[in-house]
């Protein structure tokens with residue numbers, strides 16, 4: 001089962017440039033979370049801080065009692081073995097077959113026999129739907145297949161926490177939809193805690209249990225998906241609608257004068273509730289998502305603290321419709 005990741009008061013700067021400050025959130029064990037945010041808001045920096053590759057100057061990242069910021073490097077290295085990472089570009093070696101790429105972490109970090117390595121690699125290749133392509137070179141396959149190969153490689157060491165950095169970048173909408181389903185099926189199969197960084201609105205609307213957003217050096221919000229999806233905060237609704245009007249400008253922040261002009265022209269971000277589309281279910285034949293069962297209990301117990309629109313959306317999603325599906 002996945003492991004909870006607790007982030008407390010994290011602040012990161014490079015020299016004088018503050019990237020974000022006082023970020024606190026908990027990735028619940030075995031649940032799928034998404035971090036949204038415009039380009040350059042420090043999403044990749046956040047992932048690297050969670051695995052201890054970058055050191056925030058304040059705050060803690062607690063995993064099984066180890067602080068990925070301040071604990072001794074030896075403990076951080078040990079804890080890093082719990083992670084599977086899927087990078088933006090797939091990060092495959094161009095001269096190696098998919099099989100060898102996916103086997104690489106096993107050959108590098110374990111002393112397993114070649115027969116055992118083959119069994120594990122083929123099993124992961126099967127999970128991501130690449131059976132038959134294992135002898136191909138990365139340059140011979142599509143971008144979507146390279147993403148899936150990157151995901152298979154992230155899975156060979158049996159990670160309990162999976163971080164995906166923009167898994168959709170470079171994919172068309174159909175391939176992105178397949179990838180979304182793959183991420184949910186994967187979660188059903190291995191019950192790992194997952195954090196997906198993306199600015200893809202379809203992934204945001206259909207994949208996660210929980211969602212947050214980075215903007216203007218702050219975590220705008222983090223919580224059950226319905227909170228963000230029904231939020232009327234201007235920055236959230238602008239982002240989810242993909243509009244030019246609103247606080248997000250071309251280089252992140254708009255100046256006050258432009259914002260005021262939009263308000264006057266009536267082109268500011270429109271408020272009003274948005275509809276929440278149902279979350280993806282595992283494909284037929286997949287196990288029930290244990291994370292989803294735990295999440296239901298967790299969210300039901302925090303209903304009193306949630307905004308009304310989010311509460312309504314949650315209750316709707318958990319109420320079976322007469323026909324079997326959902327209301």
Ligand SMILES: Nc1ncnc2c1ncn2[C@@H]1O[C@H](COP(=O)(O)OP(=O)(O)O)[C@@H](O)[C@H]1O
Pocket residue numbers: 014019037038039040041042043044045046
């Ligand atoms: N190693 C680094 N040294 C200095 N600045 C960095 C480093 N890594 C990232 N940055 C800066 O941090 C900011 C956020 O980057 P990033 O996390 O890549 O954004 P995102 O992934 O949200 O698009 C950018 O301004 C980037 O230039």
Ligand SMILES: [Mg+2]
Pocket residue numbers: 043044045165
């Ligand atoms: Mg990035």
